[in-house]
Each structure stands twice: as C-alpha cells, then as structure tokens.
Amino acid sequence: MSTSVFPAQRFDGQSAEAQHVLLRVEGRSFRVETPDGAVLESEPVRQASVSEAFEHVPRLIRFGSGATLEVEDESGGLARALVQAGLHPSAVVRLQGWWPAVLVALAGLVALIGLAYFKALPVAARWAAFALPARIEERMGEQLLLTLDKHYLKPSRLDQDRRERLTQWFAEGAARVAPGVPYRLEFRSMGKDGVNAFAFPGGIIVMLDGLVEFANSEDATLGVLGHELGHVVHKHVAREVFQSLGVGVLAGLFWGDFSGTAASVPIVLGMLRYSRAFENEADEFSVTFLRASGVSARGLHDFFTRLQQKEERYGVDAIPEFLSSHPPTPQRIERLAREMAREEAAGRK
C-alpha cells in the first residue's frame, strides 16, 4: 500500500481561518493530519468530492464533515496519487485534456452546426409552420395588420374599379395555381416610400398604392401578387419566425452565454440567407402564377428593369449579396427573360 503526503490548507467550513495540514493518500483513502499528527479527516477517496484539475488552480477536496482542503499541485503528484487510489478523471475531463481529441470535437461541432443550420432547421421550421393551427396563424396576421393599420398604413386611394379588377384577376389565377389556399387581398397606402407589398401569416396580402403606381402595368402588379401568394402557399412568414428562433438558439449554444451584440451578427447574416432562399421560391411561384393566368412575364420583367436602372443610378448594387434580404435584381430579370423566351417559343408553335 503506497502513501503520498501533500501539504495543504484546510478550512473547516465554520470559520474563515486557514489551517496548515498534511494530506495523506493511503490506499484508497484520504487522511488529513495536523503537523503534530492529530487526525482531522479520514475518508474513502470516492466519498470525498475532488475538484477537476486545472492548470493553475489548487485541487479542492470537500469532505463529508463540511471541511475543504486546498492542495497546490503544480507538479501533478496529487493527480497521480488520485489515479493510484482509484479516482480516475471523468471522460469529459480526459477529452478536454487532450488536444487531438479537442480538435476532433471542434470539427464534429462545426459539422453538426452546419448540418443543423442547412438541413435540420429548415425541415423542422417547415414542419412547425405547417403544423401550426390555422387559427393561431390567422390571429397573428390579424394582429399584425391591426398594429400596422394603427401606426403606419392608410386606406388605399386607388379607384374602386381598378382595385376590383386586380382582385378579380388575382382570384382567377390563385384558383388555378393554389386552389383551396385561403388568402385575403388588402389595398393600403403608405405615403411616398410605399413601393411595397407584404404577405402576413394566415394569408393576408397587403398591396400598397405606391407599387401599383410605380409598376404602371397590371401585368407587373399581378406578378408581384403572384410572388406574395408564393409566400402564403409556402408559409414563409411562419417558417421564418421558427427559423429565427432556431438560429438564435444555435448561436446561443455556440457562445454559451447569451451575449447580445456578438451573438446577433450570425443570426442576422443567417436570417438573410434564409430570407433569400424564400424570395427565390416566391419568385419561382410568381412565374408559375403568371403562366397559369395567361399573363406575360414581360410586365414584371420591365418592372425589375426599371428598378435596376434606379439601383444603378443610386448604387444599391454595391451592397454585397450576403448583406441583402432579396436576390440581386439582375438575377431576377434574367429569370424573367428566360420565361419570356419560353412564352415566345410557345406562341410560335
């Protein structure tokens, strides 16, 4: 039976005074003695609680009596004695103590997070969005429209006939490409900046006067409405909500403690990528919608071309793609030009 002796400081848990003692590891037991040999503690190694070994930290040994020992162990002698006494470090401690294992763990971690972000999260969010009861989604949409109506949106100033015409044409197209999908088209205005249209949860589509006027073509407006219907059909809003929740949780896990500013950068960039994927999907739906409605893609194509001219004049295209929530306009124009070529070929037949 081997014995090793280590100088230590003992706190009895009752007073703050430190007492110089000797720690003996005898067989599979600890024995704590005063320098003149009085025994203070005698406990099996497995019953006492021994802290994990850190580079510059004394080992802390807590006994059943409530006393604590601080044992400096720069040489690692106590660590060896503990192993001999049958107290092996846990698997986690051994893993983090060995650099190659840590690097493998790091590689595994990166792979896992990549898998979660690119594969698991979109699938899970999609599932959650379609599993979400329709009533809840409708309530969320109504609440959102109510809030926007209160603070930002004004009633539409388009004339009644034009609105009814657009509504009618849109309904015909929607019945063809998305039969049975509940939606509600609302017209609103939002001052000068309102060249926009939105899709809310529960199928509410808001078209702003500014867009109808800038487009200056019912074909283009219908193309935009088809795009919004794509968001509704694919439940993009609900999916985005669930995905942002997931990305937030992932970033939080990565940095253990939720540090607002630093953790929000990857969330924002991550969300933009998801957002672009959704926009592409909605653009694709818009093409299908126009085709089914018998409306030429030319209107939407010209709309985007004019938009691009504006952008070129003012330099929006200098914004790198990963910082943008929408796909680059040239890419959208090119997609529509292909559709026009297809229309032409079909027309010639």
Next chain:
Amino acid sequence: MSNEVTKGGQPAVSAPLPPGATSERFVFTGSGSEYFRIWVVNVLLTVLTLGVYSAWAKVRKARYFWQNTRLGGHVFDYHGRPVAILRGRIIALVLLAGYTWAFEFSNTAGIVTFVVLCVVGPWLFMRAQQFKLGNTSYRGLRFGFESHPREAYRIVLPILVLWLLPTIIATLTTDETWWGLLASALISMLAVPWMHHRLKAYQHRRACYGDRTFSFVPIRGKFYATYAKGLALVVLGAMAGGFVVTFLNYALRDAYSLLEGLTVEAWLYGIAAGLGVYLLAWPYLAARLQQAVWASTRLREVSFRTRIEASRLSGLVLKNVTLIVLTAGLYWPFAAIALARYRIECMRIYSGVPLGVITAGLHSMPVGAAGEGALDSFGIDLGV
C-alpha cells in the same frame, strides 16, 4: 504589501495605508488555451443533447472562472447544481417565450403575460441572487443574499412595471395618443439610472459573506451623472456613424426596396449605432459604474476599489470583437478570459486591520438562515 502604488506613481488610494492596514489584489490565473478546450467540449455536448447539457456546461464554466480567481492566495469556488440550473433555464425560457410572442397572438395574452411577469419577476430576481451568491464560496465560507420576498417586491416591482410600460402602451394605444407613448418611453429612459442604482444597491446591501452583511452607501447622483455622460458619448458616436451613413444614404436616396424586408440604410444605421454603443458607451458606463459601486461597498472593515478604466475596457472590447469576427467565433473563449482577467485584476480590497484579524472573526452563517432552500430548487442567471 502596504503602500502599494500604481504604475503612474500615484497612490492607489488617496491616503497612504496606516500601519497594520492591508491591501490585497485579486489575481486571475485562467488561460485562454485551457478554457478553449473546456468550451469546445461544453458546446459539443450541449449541441448533441439539444441544449440539456448547457446547465452542466454553465457549472463547468463557473467553476473554472471562480477557481481561477484568487485573493490572498486562496481561491473562490462555485457549488451550483446543474439540475437546479436546468430547472431555472426552463422557467426562464417559458417566461421569455411568453413575453416575446404573447402580444403577437392577442392583447389579452400579452396582458396576462405582463401580469405574470410582475407577479413572479421580483421573487425570481431574489432567488437568482440567492442562488448565485449562496453557491459561491471563499475560504470555506459561503456568500449569501439575505432578503425577504416582501422587500424583493418593494424594490423590483416598480422597476419591472416602469421597464415594461412603454411596450404595453405601444401595443394598446392608437395613433391618436402617440404622445402618451412618447411620454412613457421618455419617463422610462429618464428612470434607467434610478432603476439600475436601485437594483445595484439592493444587490450589494443584502449580500453577505459568512455571518457578515455587506453595506452600500447610495450614489444615485453619481449614476445620473455617469449615464448623462454615457448618453453624450452615444450621441457623439451616433453622429460620427450617422455622418457616414447619411452620406451613403444620399447615394441610395431613391432606392426602392421592393416587397418586404429591411431597407439597406436601416441596416447601416443599426450597425453604426450598435458599434457606437458597444465600443464607446458600454465600456464607459461599465467602468465608471463599477468604480463607483465598489467604492461605496463595504464588508465591515473591508473596503473595495477597482481601477478599471473605460479606455482600456473599450480597447479590449474592440480587440475581442475584431478577433472573434476574424476567427469565425473561435476566439470567443480567449476573449472571455481576457475580459475576466482585466475586470478581476483591477479589483483590490483594503482594510484598516490585518487580514488575519478579519478572518479569525469570520464565521459561517447560522444554520437555518434565510435562502437555504433556494439553493436546491432552481437557479436563474439574470446577467445582472
């Protein structure tokens, strides 16, 4: 050990220490490369267990940071139980989710959540303090937080109501009463220094170590002055950032953001403002308030000082953020260590009597004292 001077040759305290007096510096021995390994394993296990391990990870991290903190040659220790922390995190997650989503669902759900938060919030805050301090020890004695729930409600409830009020009003009012919203937001903003001071005073006045309670001299005026200067820094930073953004914005003047999504200029403003606050205002506030708070805190004959400086903290934060971005997040554990080292090693204690005399008179809290049950039920990190 006495008559310690700082690098600049200025005495660390205004008067030289009298004979028999003690000064002791906090030392931090943690290392980035060691914590990096702990962090990787922690995160991997947390992801593999879908977050459940995060409570164990939190304990490993807290133990690493506390045990690497030394005062007078002895280390601190952390005793929190992972299961209690897991329970606390589930409670916090439910409350957070409720608060975030309730109003999107309906006004009634939102108001119910608001009431629930007001009812449980102060009590949770008190329990969080009890859990955090009660699970921290030094020289074999535990810290603690001795407060009655009645006091927690008296102190924390007004803060909670004031804090949440603008959100509630914004959601419930219509366009016509925008000035009501503005007024409540303004009141809340003006009250921030008051709220912060109230919480800090509560935390420092009710904290105890062994059988002794800390004391805290109120410094409300100091909080207001510091916040005012911090706000001035934010405005300056925002103006500098705003100048750049306005220039860009002019270039993008009529840019159309088709369909939904944030506009580019809003992004740029957000990034500029965020950086300004993070690099200028936060380090300034954190450094100055820590100096003031610790200078007003005592544990009987022991007083505290921190030499933390806004400019150095700001430089450290800038370095940390830059390296975290450049290394795609891998610098994070090194950054955490560097920040902890700076904050901890700026701290000192002073005492009119030798430390040995103090430690001889310090005993554990009498058995059955308040807050013991709190240690086993659940733990919540509130980051305050």
